[in-house]
Amino acid sequence: MPDSVIKWGKGDVTIRELSKKVQLENPEAISSNKLRKQIATVTQILSLKPNEAKQFAKIHEEFYELPVDVYQTAKVSKLLLMMEKGTMPVKYKGKC
Template identity: 40%
Template sequence: MTTSDLTKCTKGGNGVAVEGLSKLEQELCKVLWRVEIIGKKTRTVPVLMTNELKEALDLLYQRRREAGVLETNPYIFATLHSEGHIRGPDVIRTHARNCGAIHPEYVTSTSLRKHIATVCQIMNLKDNELDIIARFMGHDIRTHREYYRLPDQTLQVAKVSKVLFNIENGNLQNVVGKSLDEIQIQPDEEVPRDEDVEDDYSTIAVSSTASITQTPGQSK
């Protein structure tokens, strides 16, 4: 991720598109930030961030000169006194070894992507929903098809985040056999909150039938 990428970070979605979303999805659009970075093969990959993470990155950006980052270094996760950047896989590998995991070799960005792909296989996703997930993960699994759809920004924040939150909290039973529209978040799950969100939307509704960074990788 570059400093230029961070300055283009946005929250919310297209007004018309948001109107077609559920209350939960509208809430997620209000509390999650979205930024696009360049991934493998120069493919644009979106990253979703909570308010807490966005504030941390803003602080990192504001204090970079005090820490010894060169003005000419374009990266958010910059190495000191050089033009380089810290590699995501190296950071994951280090923390996997230090966290006490029994099999730290399994804690990789590739393993996480495979886990998300496996969860998607046991969900009842429609063809266009598979494409939404694929674009979010940086993969193009149906290059020969195009669908009439809402803007990617709105879909990635509102719908994909529901899958990611359930995976993060270990609630796979909430997504089995469901489409993206059917997935909800349990009342006791922690969901990022925005102090500016109106009271009418402050409580996430869960239906009676209720109840997936950005893949960690080589983000710059």
């Protein structure tokens, strides 16, 4: 958002609102996640030059992938919460 105090917009909300405004037959079929997956598929089909493919990979890494420490912390937290609630799936019991 050039020249704006807001650096990041809510793309998912915007896509949802626009898909309703243009009166699509099936607006729920349009989502930011599906759009991202479609872009990834198309970029593979396009046989991009190495530098172009690298640019897409960099954007994906920067905006969509969680840092490893955040991902691991979230996974451990989830397991600890399940243990606390007594809802640990059978496949995890006895593996701590």
